[in-house]
Amino acid sequence: MDSRKIIEKHKKIIGGSLRRSPAPQALAHNIAKFHKATDELATARLSDPNPPMFECKKGCSHCCSLRVEALPPEVFRIAKHLQGLESETRSKFVQSLKEAASYAAGREFKNYENPCPFLSDAGGCEIYSVRPHKCRAYFSGSVSACVKNKAAIQDAELRNAENVLANEVIQTYKKKGVVMHPVELSQGVLKALEDPSIEARWAAGDQVFDLLPERIML
Numbered sequence: 001m002d003s004r005k006i007i008e009k010h011k012k013i014i015g016g017s018l019r020r021s022p023a024p025q026a027l028a029h030n031i032a033k034f035h036k037a038t039d040e041l042a043t044a045r046l047s048d049p050n051p052p053m054f055e056c057k058k059g060c061s062h063c064c065s066l067r068v069e070a071l072p073p074e075v076f077r078i079a080k081h082l083q084g085l086e087s088e089t090r091s092k093f094v095q096s097l098k099e100a101a102s103y104a105a106g107r108e109f110k111n112y113e114n115p116c117p118f119l120s121d122a123g124g125c126e127i128y129s130v131r132p133h134k135c136r137a138y139f140s141g142s143v144s145a146c147v148k149n150k151a152a153i154q155d156a157e158l159r160n161a162e163n164v165l166a167n168e169v170i171q172t173y174k175k176k177g178v179v180m181h182p183v184e185l186s187q188g189v190l191k192a193l194e195d196p197s198i199e200a201r202w203a204a205g206d207q208v209f210d211l212l213p214e215r216i217m218l
Helices: 003-020 024-029 031-046 072-083 087-104 143-149 156-174 185-194 198-203
Strands: none
Touching: 003 024, 003 031, 003 156, 024 031, 024 072, 024 198, 031 072, 031 156, 072 087, 072 185, 072 198, 087 185, 185 198
């Protein structure tokens, strides 16, 4: 897998898009290109002559009870997706987000075990098309490891490439003067839905989301 080529290609695309369109909406919109790059890395790795073997499949949702850390533009992308849904469906998600956000408040990753508010009863992701990088990049070679250890057995080559990609994209965004500290998914999306003004304030350089309890700052 030529991960460096894929990363440089998408870094150039994202950087160029952000230079051409400095509007706040462009910052959230362009995170979709980051997600496309994440997916492309996984596809390329699985196309290698000796690809890793993953046991992940639809309906296997053990990882969906772990805490999801999302970047601010990912939060805004998901919020925009929810805003486009029918009122009844959106209200259902808002209620689930409120319950999940209450559970997540002040809770570190090691003490987190709660179903994602976007996990369907059948074990599928209900925001699959706009899911964050962390979810897209999480593959496991052993379901039993996920069950017993609450941790995936990941492919080192793919994981390292995804981490390099994430760092490159984060640095590109930071050059625009925005804060890229990760936020707990349910708390972030709920806040973005309840306060539409925060996207513009974030684009202006404000820290609009609470830090994770571990105080992770990128």
